[in-house]
Amino acid sequence: MSIADPVRAPGRITAIDGVRGFAVLGILLLNIVAFAMPSYAYVDPTVYGGSTGANWWAWALAFILADGKMRGLFTMLFGASTLLIADRALRSGRSPARIHYARMATLFAIGMVHAYLIWPGDILVLYALCGALVFVARDWPLPRMFAIATLLIAAPLVSGIIDHAAAEHFRALALSPRASPAILAEWAHYQAEMDSLRATVPAELAAFRGDWQQVTAMRATLAWQAQRQIFPDLAAETTGLMLLGMALFRSGFFTGDWPARWTRAVLLIGYGLCLPAYVALALWISASNFDPIVLMLAEPLHLVLLRPAMALAHAILIMALITRIPTAWLPIRLTAAGRMAFTNYLATSIICTLLFYGYGLGWFGYLQRWQLYPVVAAIWALMLLWSKPWLDRFAAGPLEWAWRSLTFGKRQPFRRRSPSDQRSFAN
Template sequence: MNPLQDRPGQTVPLPAATQQADRIQELDLIRGIALLGILIVNMQVFSYPVIYVSELKLNWWEGMWDRMAEAFIAFVAQDKSRPMFSFLFGLGFMIFVQRAEQKGGRPLALFARRLLVLLGIGLIHAYFIWFGDILVTYAVLGFFLIFFRGRAPRTLLRWACGLLLVPAVLLTAAGLLEGPGIFGDPQLKAAAPALIEQSLQAYGQGSWKDIFAQNSFDWQIALAGYLTLSPVLFAMFLLGAYAGKTGVFQHVAEHRKRVQKVWIGSLALGLPLLLPALMFEKSEPAYKFVEFIGLWLTGPVMSLFYICSILLLAQIPLWRRLLAPLQAVGRMAATNYLGQSVVCTWIFYSYGLGLYGQVGPAGGLAIAAAVFGAQVLFSNLWLKRYRFGPVEWIWRTLTYGRMSSIRKGGF
């Protein structure tokens, strides 16, 4: 049976878009905080050729504040924000399907159309704005979620654990036998010095044509990295789908003890894996091994700790009020994600302020705080008058095939 065909031969109406009353506020809050983490991590990619610098294990920034900022980013945000968003993507898939079924729609065909629109948005973002796009990868991997729609929660959990543990164990064993070099790309490492200079010239001083050419080349490197990490990303999709299928986020009070157990267990497992990242310099051979463990295990585990922490804090009235402004950022996650790329490339690329290669991690953190603060303000002001963010509105309109009212109370 075609996985996209829910009721063969039967025509059913499309479900209405999710209304504000149907939203799970904790999800918007987690998305908003995850966006802050993504911005903090991506700021290094926006501001200097970190993907090539890391291949050479260089300490590019030697100042005390920059070194402290790098350690902070590695400890708090690196490899953790992306798994958080991947988890939310899988959770969103399951909730989307469940609600579409309740409203009498064809959820899988509708979800496939939603992914195609996301793919188009991602391609525009990757080609014309910034090479670090993750939306294309999410859209492609998202189609595989369709085959897990009818699986039991336990099956989803087993697949997720297998996708995280089996590759990590095999590659770690290979690394221990052959040395940390297995985790790098020898050809990329050899070309890295020239690519560093090329990036500094193109992004910092080049023309639109130079930037486009460099961006296209860097996107190939980024895609290769995302392909390598696809088991991790899809494992987090499945963990999110598991949470959606078991109703954890839909009925938090009923699952509070389960959330607390995951919260304690993820911290107990993740913290010992995280601490070694602060023990080695980038120039030391062991650093690449520690970095690899972070990508495959530490990041996903700590992302679960973050998700559970936010979910538990949101049940406390005081914290719920304090964190409430971040919900608006999460409701406009696509708009804000793309907006971060537009603003930050303007700050660092030659067609804007041209600061590429001139701002270290400490300065990047300050810029990230300013950009995110502006997004919090913008998102809350926007949603006072409009039902959706601008990109979300386009996404919904193309998905459902009909114009939705974006203004509150009508057009």
């Protein structure tokens, strides 16, 4: 491939860009539900959007192939990039710690704007906080990185098993003919809490179909709820996935330096074992009619036991595509989209909120689940079509450039000065 091609920027690792491009496209398969429907529909399709026929298939395929895997890849790549950027800072004579924490502070600020003024499903704030923590592990030996990452990722499974067992025991007591009035009262309270998740649907429909002021009030409520209640639950897993990404980078996974037998083993586990297990899990969840007690166990089972191997199997296939046919249209476009993943992620939020919120086209809650995926395909086409032409003319994506300029405290070069002038800051 010619050095003039934007996906071959000096000092960049093309495979990382390609996997990131795949992830930024794939994560929209899940996020589109959160853009277009009341929030709990993301977890339970019976709440809104349809759960039978084509709608069931839309949920099942997204769950089996993408749910958690794309976010997992993004998070692992964030960890890998943390090391890559620290190494580059060290080689250039800059302080890796200063660069890193300036990046995290800037990311936190951008994430807060994203959460409260664009879309409450923001993940950047969580990344900034967890990214600040994992930097201390950059010089750890590989065995320690892998061990701590495993413990952090596995933690939700332990709590999920305990919570599920306790909830099932509680349900058995409540449904027993000899249940005491106190148990029945507690069970009624629990059911009321579950029903309250569905009860938010009318309020969200009214707010997100409303004007800017109504949308902003609901967006702030949901963003604060996520940061206060959901982020603490995700912190250990997110930190663990970042550490795993760091360990994989140091071990040569993202640079193609793994032994072939390791790669084959991941593919075998990811697709030979985890993929059939995902199908079985989807059928179990569906057969339970998305019972919240079943979900208590199903979620950590797939996120802890199944997701990592399947996400890495996806990454291996994309890296093989990038390295074996690097001049083909799709690898070039995926890699360019990955180089602009930050811009593409936030642009997706802007496009989707303008499509679905009341101050835009106001489609919120009007499409069935399966009808969201032509919208996804159209946005994918935009990302693949615009990223490479942009990089043909400019040194980086607009938000990558802004992030770098804010990090360094001065305006960075924006236009390309020569065919080989490509910035590698965000790899």
